[in-house]
Amino acid sequence: MSQLKSSSLAALLIFLLAVFTTAAAAAGTECQNDVEVLKTTCYKFVEKDGPKLQPSPDCCASIKGVNVPCVCTYLGNPGVRDNISMDKVFYVTKQCGIAIPGNCGGEQASLDWPH
Numbered sequence: 001m002s003q004l005k006s007s008s009l010a011a012l013l014i015f016l017l018a019v020f021t022t023a024a025a026a027a028g029t030e031c032q033n034d035v036e037v038l039k040t041t042c043y044k045f046v047e048k049d050g051p052k053l054q055p056s057p058d059c060c061a062s063i064k065g066v067n068v069p070c071v072c073t074y075l076g077n078p079g080v081r082d083n084i085s086m087d088k089v090f091y092v093t094k095q096c097g098i099a100i101p102g103n104c105g106g107e108q109a110s111l112d113w114p115h
Contacts, residue, residue: 030067030070031066031067031070031071031074034065034066034067034070034071035071035074037062037065037066038059038062038063038066038071040062041056041058041059041061041062042055042059042062042063042092043084045059045088045092046084046085046088046089046092047083047084047085047088048083048084048085052087052088052091054095055092055095055096059092059096060095060096060097060098063092063093063096063098064096064098068093068098068099068100068101068104069101072100072101072103072104072105074105075089075104075105075106076104076105076106080105081105086104086105086107089104089105090104
């Protein structure tokens with residue numbers, strides 16, 4: 001009986017992992033074009049190394065044209081944030097006047113940002 005419960009629990013965990021992995025992948029592909037545009041126009045403003053820089057008008061225009069909740073979900077995927085600073089992401093969106101979800105990429109925006 002206990003072996004049956006263990007097997008059922010393992011199957012349930014595998015199923016849940018597959019569902020969450022599929023959902024994360026779907027979120028990433030849904031806005032892949034948005035992500036590519038942001039990489040081209042905004043990467044230098046959000047990369048981990050270096051100081052905070054005022055974003056360019058092109059970067060701000062790009063952010064205004066993307067599906068922000070989808071991009072935030074994409075930023076929460078493992079490995080995506082290895083080369084970017086979420087602090088800089090919040091800074092850039094604030095400088096561009098873009099409202100973002102309170103929780104973007106798995107991190108909370110600072111309290112001084114009106115979401």
